[in-house]
Amino acid sequence: MNDKILFIYPKLGFDVKDVSFELPMGYLCMAAPLKADGFDVQIIDQRIEKNFDLSLRRALKEKPLLIGLSMMTGQQITHSLNIAGEIREIQPEATIVFGGVHPTLMPDQTLLHPLVDLIVRGEGEQTILELAQALRSDSDFSGIEGLSYTHDSEIVHTPERPPIDLNTQPPIPYELVDVDKYLMGQIPGYRRSLDVYTSRGCPCACIYCYNQSFNKRRWRPISTERILENIRYLIDKFRIDSMFFNDDNMFVSLPRVYEICEGLHELPYVPVWGSVGSRVDSLHGCDYDKLEKSGCKHLYIGIESGSERILNQIKKGITLDQTLDVVRDISRTDIIAHYNFMTGFPMETGIDLKDTLDFIDQIMTIDRRAYISSLHIATPYPGTPYYFMAQEYGWKPPDSLEEWSDIYWEKTEMPWLDKDYKRMLSNISIISYFIDHKVADRLQGRPLFLAGVWLYGKLAGFRWKHRKFNFCPEFQLLKRLNEWSILE
Ligand code: B12
Numbered sequence: 001m002n003d004k005i006l007f008i009y010p011k012l013g014f015d016v017k018d019v020s021f022e023l024p025m026g027y028l029c030m031a032a033p034l035k036a037d038g039f040d041v042q043i044i045d046q047r048i049e050k051n052f053d054l055s056l057r058r059a060l061k062e063k064p065l066l067i068g069l070s071m072m073t074g075q076q077i078t079h080s081l082n083i084a085g086e087i088r089e090i091q092p093e094a095t096i097v098f099g100g101v102h103p104t105l106m107p108d109q110t111l112l113h114p115l116v117d118l119i120v121r122g123e124g125e126q127t128i129l130e131l132a133q134a135l136r137s138d139s140d141f142s143g144i145e146g147l148s149y150t151h152d153s154e155i156v157h158t159p160e161r162p163p164i165d166l167n168t169q170p171p172i173p174y175e176l177v178d179v180d181k182y183l184m185g186q187i188p189g190y191r192r193s194l195d196v197y198t199s200r201g202c203p204c205a206c207i208y209c210y211n212q213s214f215n216k217r218r219w220r221p222i223s224t225e226r227i228l229e230n231i232r233y234l235i236d237k238f239r240i241d242s243m244f245f246n247d248d249n250m251f252v253s254l255p256r257v258y259e260i261c262e263g264l265h266e267l268p269y270v271p272v273w274g275s276v277g278s279r280v281d282s283l284h285g286c287d288y289d290k291l292e293k294s295g296c297k298h299l300y301i302g303i304e305s306g307s308e309r310i311l312n313q314i315k316k317g318i319t320l321d322q323t324l325d326v327v328r329d330i331s332r333t334d335i336i337a338h339y340n341f342m343t344g345f346p347m348e349t350g351i352d353l354k355d356t357l358d359f360i361d362q363i364m365t366i367d368r369r370a371y372i373s374s375l376h377i378a379t380p381y382p383g384t385p386y387y388f389m390a391q392e393y394g395w396k397p398p399d400s401l402e403e404w405s406d407i408y409w410e411k412t413e414m415p416w417l418d419k420d421y422k423r424m425l426s427n428i429s430i431i432s433y434f435i436d437h438k439v440a441d442r443l444q445g446r447p448l449f450l451a452g453v454w455l456y457g458k459l460a461g462f463r464w465k466h467r468k469f470n471f472c473p474e475f476q477l478l479k480r481l482n483e484w485s486i487l488e
Contacts, residue, residue: 005034005132006064008056009045010083013075013408021047022195022246023174023182026070026100030124032170039065039132041176046079048181056083060091065135068120068128070100071110073381077102077405084115095135099124102404105213105383107148111155113401119148121157122214123200126164163215166200166222172230179238187272187297188441190242194234198227198260202249204279205315205385206302208342211248213383219252228263235268242297245275251282258287261294274298280318280326288333299330300338300373306359307352310345314378314386320359324366331367338438339363339370343425344377345386346393346416357428357467364436371438375429376409377422390414420470427469434460 009024024045031041042059049055067087069080080098087094099120103110107119120127127146134141141147146161185191199222201215211217234240251257264270272295280301288296303323305311311318330337341356360372380390380397382404391397394415398404406412410426417425433439434457443450456474463469 002063002065003039003136004062004064005031005039005041005066005068005128006059006062007031007041007043007068007070008083009043009047009070010076010079011046012072013079015047019184021182021184023177023179024070025172025195025197025246026124027068028172028174028176029169030068030128031173031176033125033129034132035173036170037129037133039136041173043176045177045181046083048178053086056086057090060087060094063091064094066095066097066128066132068097068099068124071098071102072100073102073404074408075405077401081113081115081402088115097128097131099128101210101214102382103148105210105381106401106404107157108155110401111148111150116401117150121146121148122161123164125169127161163200163218163220166220167226171233174234174237183238183240186244187242187274188444190272192238192240193242193244193271194238194240195246196227196231196234196243197247198222198245198250199247199252202277203252204249204317206304206317207314207385207389208378208381210381210383212385215248219249221253221256224256224259224263227260228267231264231271232267235271240271242272242274244298245273245277247275247277249277249279249282250275251278251286254282254286258290261290261296264294270295272297274300276300278302280323283326283329284322286326286329288329288335292333292335296335298336298338300340301326302340303359303363304340304342305348305352306341306356306362307348310348310352310356313347314345324362327363327366327370331370337367337370338373340373341375342378343375343428344414344417344422346390346414354467357464360432360435369437371436372432375425375432377412377414377417377425377429379407379409379412381407424469427472427475430472430475431460431463431469435464 007027009027012020014020024043027043034041044055044059046052069084071077071080084096087096097118097120098110098116103119104121107121110116110119127144130144131141134144142158145159147158149156182194184193186193199220201219202211203217203219205212274297278299278301280303304314304316308320341360343353343356363370378386380387380395398407439453440450443453
């Protein structure tokens with residue numbers, strides 16, 4: 001009986017060690033129930049593997065029962081399809097299953113691609129287990145929830161699978177990957193950071209986010225006990241000194257966050273931590289003392305716009321006053337806040353843009369240590385209300401799966417942004433890298449780069465202060481630096 005499951009994590013397109021090499025968490029989560037049921041799971045990460053082709057060929061020799069490939073919207077689609085093509089050439093009879101955010105949200109168009117005939121929609125843990133069991137016993141899989149496939153040239157979608165119970169999943173088998181290769185130094189002074197999840201989903205309605213379709217605005221916390229067990233394991237096994245909570249929205253319930261914070265003190269030692277998904281409305285009134293005492297160092301907070309009108313239109317659910325309260329509160333702590341902003345919505349006027357830039361200045365005046373995450377142009381991703389809104393403003397979505405590979409904020413053509421305006425927004429994005437300390441903080445210990453960044457910071461500061469964003473010939477050089485992976 002063949003019980004080999006092979007998961008391959010395709011490159012993302014922006015693959016920089018220490019910056020974007022995060023654990024293939026989707027695969028690790030799916031491997032947990034598979035392993036518990038006796039399946040032999042192998043994970044190959046194209047970003048990490050020195051000789052990827054050789055590793056792939058070796059793994060295929062074992063004739064896996066099922067091969068899984070992930071797809072996030074963007075370049076990962078091309079890499080995923082290239083790998084599928086290679087597998088088909090070597091082993092035409094292989095069962096290849098695609099999963100992840102993109103196939104879940106665009107199953108019909110994805111299935112039109114000749115290399116795709118089977119998709120797992122949504123959370124994969126239970127669906128892949130049932131599919132693997134069906135394949136192992138050579139039985140029919142048409143009764144399994146959460147699948148989309150082609151049958152006699154017809155597309156079939158089985159009913160949607162209800163969300164899984166996150167608290168009854170077997171422990172995540174991290175040892176299936178070489179964890180050392182994923183340890184990162186995201187917090188200055190700490191080199192052994194990994195991602196941890198404390199919940200899935202988000203109840204909010206932001207129009208640019210995948211959550212409304214993917215998680216149906218449901219928020220599901222993992223029990224504090226399990227979270228702490230997971231962290232204890234990461235400490236014991238991999239000696240992590242830091243961690244990033246990568247949830248969509250970690251702070252939905254402050255009492256739960258405080259409970260996690262208190263629990264951290266019971267561990268052999270407390271790793272410092274950051275959180276990627278934090279909202280102003282949830283943080284409003286937060287007891288930061290509790291967070292700091294438990295090792296909190298960084299919080300990423302989505303503000304998106306300095307225009308109340310735009311905040312309302314994108315259904316962000318926060319106000320500028322609320323935001324300033326949070327900025328003031330955090331400025332009194334040692335926590336570094338990363339404030340995220342977006343630009344380029346079709347309803348955004350020059351005045352809204354100016355309001356956003358002015359608001360950023362206001363934040364930086366209140367909190368001189370705050371980081372401003374580089375401003376990106378909002379992108380109409382599948383499954384978001386913005387995907388439909390953008391079409392009302394004349395945006396044409398890609399006609400095929402391959403074309404989704406080119407959807408990325410810098411590349412995507414938006415009819416409401418003329419060439420010069422779009423270039424200016426891209427320039428603002430690059431300049432915003434340098435208006436705070438974030439790049440310099442990351443470059444501690446690399447004096448030559450640091451000097452260059454300090455020097456360019458002066459020019460960027462001048463440009464920012466005088467809003468001179470149109471003619472920036474120095475960006476060719478900066479693009480090269482980016483390729484050398486020193487920017488956040
Ligand atoms: C970590 C992360 C990253 C990492 C990369 C991930 C990695 N492994 O290294 C980094 C930081 C590099 C990254 C980059 C980007 N990301 Co990102 N990222 C995430 C984040 C926060 C967590 C991903 C994760 O591990 N989730 C936990 C696991 C358990 O969930 P999962 O991966 O979805 O997997 C489950 C299912 O999807 C399914 N599944 C997944 N794969 C497969 C495969 C098979 C075969 C099967 C059966 C099932 C299956 O089963 C899994 C278990 O239930 C998500 C948001 C989120 N909370 O998920 C955004 C998210 C995936 N990112 C997103 C985006 C937009 C980006 C960027 C484009 C952002 C940008 N503007 O630069 C870039 C991509 C740049 C590029 N081209 O390289 C979007 C994707 C939208 C879309 N339509 O695809 C998300 C959803 C964020 C959002 N709110 O919109 N990201």
